[in-house]
Amino acid sequence: MRSGVDRFSVVFQLPSFFRSMLCLVAMNKITHAGLRCWPWLAGLVLVAGCGKAEPPAFHSNVVEMDRQGISPKQEQDIANILGALFGTPDKPFVLTETGLDRKKLEQAAGPVRSDQFGKESGLYRRHCGHCHGTTGDGLGPTALVLNPYPRDYRQGKFKFKSTERPDKPTTADLEMILRHGIPGTAMPSFDLLPDTQIQVLIEYVKYLSMRGETELKLISAMADLSEGTLEISRTALVDEILKPVAESWSTASEKIVAPAEKPSIELALSIEKGRELFYDTKRANCIKCHGLSALGDGQTNDYDDWNKPLHEIELAIASERESLRNDTEMPAADRNERESKTATTAAILKSDSLPVRTITPRNLRLGVYRGGRRPVDLFRRIYAGINGVPMPGVGPTAPGGTGTLSPEEIWSLVDYVRSLPLEAISEPPRQRPTAAQARF
Amino acid sequence: MCKLSKFVASFFAVLLMATSAHAAEWGTLTGRIVVDGKPPKESPIDTAGKDPQACTKEKLVDEGLLVDAKGGLANAVIMLKTKNPAVNPELMTNATGNVDLDNKNCRFEPHVQVVLLTQTLLLKNSDPVSHNSKVDPLNTPGINPILPVNGEPVQFKFNSEEGIPVKVGCNIHTWMGAYLVVRKDPYAAVTDRTGAFTLKDLPAGTELEFLFWAENPGYLKNATFKGGKADARGRFKYKIKPGTNDLGDIKVSGSIFKK
Numbered sequence: 216m217r218s219g220v221d222r223f224s225v226v227f228q229l230p231s232f233f234r235s236m237l238c239l240v241a242m243n244k245i246t247h248a249g250l251r252c253w254p255w256l257a258g259l260v261l262v263a264g265c266g267k268a269e270p271p272a273f274h275s276n277v278v279e280m281d282r283q284g285i286s287p288k289q290e291q292d293i294a295n296i297l298g299a300l301f302g303t304p305d306k307p308f309v310l311t312e313t314g315l316d317r318k319k320l321e322q323a324a325g326p327v328r329s330d331q332f333g334k335e336s337g338l339y340r341r342h343c344g345h346c347h348g349t350t351g352d353g354l355g356p357t358a359l360v361l362n363p364y365p366r367d368y369r370q371g372k373f374k375f376k377s378t379e380r381p382d383k384p385t386t387a388d389l390e391m392i393l394r395h396g397i398p399g400t401a402m403p404s405f406d407l408l409p410d411t412q413i414q415v416l417i418e419y420v421k422y423l424s425m426r427g428e429t430e431l432k433l434i435s436a437m438a439d440l441s442e443g444t445l446e447i448s449r450t451a452l453v454d455e456i457l458k459p460v461a462e463s464w465s466t467a468s469e470k471i472v473a474p475a476e477k478p479s480i481e482l483a484l485s486i487e488k489g490r491e492l493f494y495d496t497k498r499a500n501c502i503k504c505h506g507l508s509a510l511g512d513g514q515t516n517d518y519d520d521w522n523k524p525l526h527e528i529e530l531a532i533a534s535e536r537e538s539l540r541n542d543t544e545m546p547a548a549d550r551n552e553r554e555s556k557t558a559t560t561a562a563i564l565k566s567d568s569l570p571v572r573t574i575t576p577r578n579l580r581l582g583v584y585r586g587g588r589r590p591v592d593l594f595r596r597i598y599a600g601i602n603g604v605p606m607p608g609v610g611p612t613a614p615g616g617t618g619t620l621s622p623e624e625i626w627s628l629v630d631y632v633r634s635l636p637l638e639a640i641s642e643p644p645r646q647r648p649t650a651a652q653a654r655f
Numbered sequence: 656m657c658k659l660s661k662f663v664a665s666f667f668a669v670l671l672m673a674t675s676a677h678a679a680e681w682g683t684l685t686g687r688i689v690v691d692g693k694p695p696k697e698s699p700i701d702t703a704g705k706d707p708q709a710c711t712k713e714k715l716v717d718e719g720l721l722v723d724a725k726g727g728l729a730n731a732v733i734m735l736k737t738k739n740p741a742v743n744p745e746l747m748t749n750a751t752g753n754v755d756l757d758n759k760n761c762r763f764e765p766h767v768q769v770v771l772l773t774q775t776l777l778l779k780n781s782d783p784v785s786h787n788s789k790v791d792p793l794n795t796p797g798i799n800p801i802l803p804v805n806g807e808p809v810q811f812k813f814n815s816e817e818g819i820p821v822k823v824g825c826n827i828h829t830w831m832g833a834y835l836v837v838r839k840d841p842y843a844a845v846t847d848r849t850g851a852f853t854l855k856d857l858p859a860g861t862e863l864e865f866l867f868w869a870e871n872p873g874y875l876k877n878a879t880f881k882g883g884k885a886d887a888r889g890r891f892k893y894k895i896k897p898g899t900n901d902l903g904d905i906k907v908s909g910s911i912f913k914k
Contacts, residue, residue: 284874284888381796435793439818441736441864441890463796496706497804500785503827517829520791531872534913542910600799605826607787612798612809619785619801 271304273297274350274567276369276430281563282528283438292444293433296452301426304340304349307419312453313461315422323419338412339419342405351423353521354569361401364569367521368420369427371460372603375586380599380608382470383424383463389417391587399583421464428460472610474594475622482630489631492624499609499620499628504576509635511578519574520603525564526571532561574604582636593629598622681743681856682895686733686880686902688850688867689726692909697721700830702761709782710761710828718766719832719870720912727850728907730767731869732820732834735842735854736890740863743856746841753777756823756833758786758802763823763833767845767870770813770835777808778823786828792821792837799826813837819868834870859897866890872911880905 273294280290302308307320327337335341340349346365348355353367366373375392376384384392393413396404405413433456437445445451492499493509506513518526535557539550577585586592586601598618600608609625610618620628635641698717702710721729750773757764757779770776778788780802791797794815802809817837825831836843844852857863867875867889874889880902885891893900 380799381791432793435818439736496784498785499801500827514826514829517826531913537914538910545910602797605787605789605799607789607799607801607826609801612800612811616810617807619803619806 271349273301273304273426274348274352274354276352276427276434277563278525278528278567279431279434281560282524283434285434285437289437289444293430293437296433296445296447297426297430300429300452300457301422307422309422310453310457312458313422313425314465315425316418319415319418320422323415323422335412338415342408343416343420346401347423351420351427354567359569362572363400364521364572365401367427368424369431370520370603371424371428371431371463372520373424374601374603375592376602377472377595378467378470378599379472379614380602383467385468385471386417389420390414393417395587397585398588399581399585425457425460425464429457432456432460472595472599474591474598474625477590477626478623480623480627485627485630486634488624489627489629489634492620492628493631499624501628504605505579506576508640509579511576513576514605515573515575517574517605518571519605522571522574525568528560528564529571532557532564576606579632579635580638580641582641590626590629590633593632594625597625597628597632680859680897682859682897682900684733684854684857684865684893684895684900684902686852686905688728688731688733688846688852688869688875688878688905688907690722690728690909690912691726691906694722694724694726695720695909695912695914702828702830705828706761706782706784709784712760713762715760715762715830717830717871718762721848723849725849727846727848728869729846729848729850730834731846731850731852731867731875732767732836733844733846733852733854734836734838734866734868735840735857736864736866740840740842741858742840742842743858746856747773750774750841755779755808756788756835757781758788758825758831761828761831763825763831765833765845767820767834768836769841769843769845770837771841772813772816772837772839774812776811776813776835778802778811779808780804780806784827786825786831789824789826790821790835792817819873820870832870857895859895862892862894864890864892867905867907871913875905875907876911878905878907 275290275294277290280293285293300308300310305325307317307324309315309317309320322334322336323339325337325340327335327341329335344355345357346355346361347353347368348358348365351368353365355365358365371383373384373388375397376382376388378384378388390413392402393408393416394404394406396402405416408416433445433452436456493501493505494507496502502509502513504514504517505511535553539545539554539557545553582588584592584596586596596606597620598608598610600606608618609620612618698720700715700717702715718730723729750771752774753776754768754770754774755777756768759781761782778800780786783804785804786802787799788802788809789797789799790811791799792813794817795813798809798811800809815837816839817835820834820836823833823835836845842854842857844854846852867878867885869875874887875885876887876889878885878889878891881904883891883893883902893902
C-alpha cells in the first residue's frame with residue numbers, strides 16, 4: 216500500500232541517490248536535537264520520500280551466466296522470461312502448471328505487513344530472507360557468518376528429505392525442517408508459527424526453488440544456442456523448461472523411500488554387523504569419509520554441488536592469471552581481452568558468492584543428525600545418499616532394483632551409527648575432580 | 656499390360672534407387688586436434704594413503720590434459736550442434752547396447768565416451784576396493800551409487816541430451832573423473848591418444864555446426880584448421896561433402912589450458 220509520502224516522491228522524481236543522501240543527512244540531524252534546522256530538513260524528507268526505495272528485485276544467477284558465457288542481452292532476455300513466469304518479490308505470479316497457490320505466495324511475498332484483521336504478510340522476508348536472500352540464493356545479509364551456509368534453493372537440490380536421492384522433498388519434509396529446524400546449523404525451529412503461516416512459507420520456498428531451477432535450465436538452453444536468443448513460445452518455455460521442473464515437485468510424494476520393516480534381531484548383534492559394514496572397504500566403506508574414528512575426519516578436501524563449481528572457477532581464474540603473467544609473447548589485444556574477462560569473472564565471484572568451503576563429512580560421535588534423528592531418517596540417508604553432496608547411497612538407484620546393501624544390512628548400519636555417540640570414546644575426556652582450594 | 660506394369664515397376668525401382676542414393680550421401684569428417692606451442696607435461700596424481708592395493712597398480716596421471724609428443728590432444732570431443740540432423744540408419748544398428756564405464760586401478764576406463772539415449776550405461780568396478788560414481792546430469796535425475804567389489808554393474812539411462820559432457824566422479828578417490836557425451840544422434844567423437852578423430856556418415860550437402868570441447872579447458876576456443884576457425888565457444892560451421900572431409904591438424908593455443 217502506497218503512502219501519501221510516496222505519491223509526493225513520484226511527483227518530484229528526485230534521483231534516488233540524492234534522496235537517500237538527503238534522508239541520511241536529515242535523520243542524522245534529527246537525532247542531534249540541538250539543531251534548529253531539522254523541521255526544514257524533515258519537510259524536505261517528506262516531499263522526497265524516505266520510505267521510497269527501489270522495490271527489491273530477483274537477482275540473476277550471474278555466476279552461472281558468466282560460467283556459461285551468457286551475453287548481457289541474453290541475461291536480460293532470461294530475466295524478462297523469468298519475470299513473465301514468476302513475477303517479482305513484491306508481486307509473485309505463477310502459471311497453473313506450477314501447481315502453486317498464488318494466494319499463499321502473495322502472503323509470503325512483499326514487505327512485512329499486517330492488515331486491519333491482524334493477518335500477517337511478507338512472511339518470507341520476515342522469517343527467511345535475511346539468511347536465504349530475497350532470491351532464495353542463500354546470499355542473505357547474515358549468510359557470510361553462518362556455517363554451514365544457508366541453502367541456495369536455486370539448484371532444486373534438497374539434502375534432508377524422505378524421497379529418493381534426486382527427487383524433491385515432499386511438503387511434509389519441508390514442514391519437518393521448518394518446525395524442527397536443522398540441528399547443528401543456524402536453521403531454527405519455526406514451530407511457534409501458526410500452521411497457515413508454515414504452509415505459506417513452504418509454498419514460497421517451492422516457488423523460489425522452481426524459479427531458480429527454471430533459470431538454470433534457461434541459462435543452459437541459451438548457452439546451447441548457436442546464436443540469438445530463446446524462442447518465446449509456450450512450447451519452448453513452459454512445456455519444455457518450466458513443466459518438468461514443476462512436475463518434479465508435484466510427483467515428489469510418489470518417490471518416498473519406504474524402508475522394509477526393521478528385522479527383530481538382537482541389538483548388540485545388529486550393532487556388530489553394522490560395525491563390520493562401516494569398516495568394510497569392499498562394500499559400504501563409510502570410513503573413507505567419516506574417518507576410522509567416525510569423527511568425520513576422513514575425506515575432507517571435497518566439495519558439495521554448491522561450492523564445487525565456485526571452486527573450479529577460482530582455479531580457472533588462478534590459472535588464467537598465471538598464464539597472463541608468464542606468457543610474455545601474447546598479442547596485446549588478446550592479453551587485454553583475457554585480462555578483462557578474468558577481472559569480470561573475479562568481480563562476479565566476489566560479489567555474488569560466499570567464500571568457498573569444503574564439505575565436512577558428519578562427525579557421527581556427536582549424536583547430532585541434521586536430517587532427523589529417528590531411525591527411519593538415518594535409514595533414508597544411508598539408503599538414498601544425500602543429494603548435492605558426496606554421500607553415496609547403498610540402496611538401489613531405481614525402485615525395484617538391487618542395492619549394494621540389503622535393507623537388513625542398512626538397519627544394522629543405522630543401529631551402529633546410533634550407538635556411536637554412546638561409546639565411551641565419544642565422551643569428553645574426564646578430569647579427576649580437584650579440591651577447590653588446591654587450584655590456588 | 657504385362658509390359659506396361661514391368662515398365663512402371665522398373666521406373667519406380669530406378670526412382671527408389673535414385674532417392675536412396677541421394678539419402679545415402681554421407682560424408683566422414685576427420686582431423687587431429689593438436690596443442691600449438693610447447694606441449695604441457697603429464698601431471699602425475701598423488702594417491703598417497705589411498706587404497707594402495709588398488710591405486711598404486713599403475714602410474715596415474717591427469718587425463719584431462721594428455722598431449723603426445725607430436726602435440727596430439729587425447730580425450731577431446733567433437734560434436735555436432737546442429738539440431739535434428741538426418742542420421743544414417745546404419746549408424747543406429749548398434750545403438751541399443753550397453754556402454755561400460757569401469758573403475759579400474761582407481762581410474763575410470765574410458766575417460767571420455769559417447770553414450771546414446773538408446774543405450775544403457777553400466778557402471779562397473781574391477782578394483783579390490785569399493786568406489787562410488789556420482790552422475791548428476793542437468794536433464795536426467797542423477798545417481799550416486801556405491802560400487803562394491805564384485806558387485807553387479809549399476810545401470811543408468813539418460814532421458815535427454817546434455818549440451819556439454821557430463822562428469823562422473825568418485826568421491827572416495829577425488830581425483831577420479833570421467834566424462835559422458837550424451838547424445839540422441841551418434842554424431843560425436845572422442846580423440847584418441849594421438850588427437851585424431853573420425854565422425855562417420857554425416858549428412859552431406861548442408862552446412863552443419865560443430866563444437867570442439869575438452870575437459871581442460873572446456874570449449875576449445877579459436878581452434879584453427881585448414882580453411883576455418885572455431886569461435887570463442889569452440890564452434891564452427893562446415894559443409895560436409897560426400898566421402899572423406901579431412902580438417903587436417905586443428906591447432907589449439909597452448910595458453911588456453913588450465914595449469
